[in-house]
Amino acid sequence: MNSQAQVRLISVGDLEVNKKYLIVKMINKNTQYGQAVLCTLQGDGGQLFEVYLPKTKHTQHKNE
Numbered sequence: 925m926n927s928q929a930q931v932r933l934i935s936v937g938d939l940e941v942n943k944k945y946l947i948v949k950m951i952n953k954n955t956q957y958g959q960a961v962l963c964t965l966q967g968d969g970g971q972l973f974e975v976y977l978p979k980t981k982h983t984q985h986k987n988e
Contacts (some may be wrong), residue, residue: 931972
């Protein structure tokens with residue numbers, strides 16, 4: 925029998941603030957909403973979570 929760790933897809937809002945998670949893997953993924961980053965995290969006890977990271981807007985700053 926092939927045993928694989930079960931990975932749950934959760935919302936970034938479900939992560940606990942100021943808690944450390946081990947980053948297992950990060951990949952760029954094309955979704956129906958465009959390019960996204962899917963991050964696999966490991967929590968306490970070894971459980972694995974997949975989270976789509978929120979997009980950020982890049983702004984140009986003027987040199988003053």
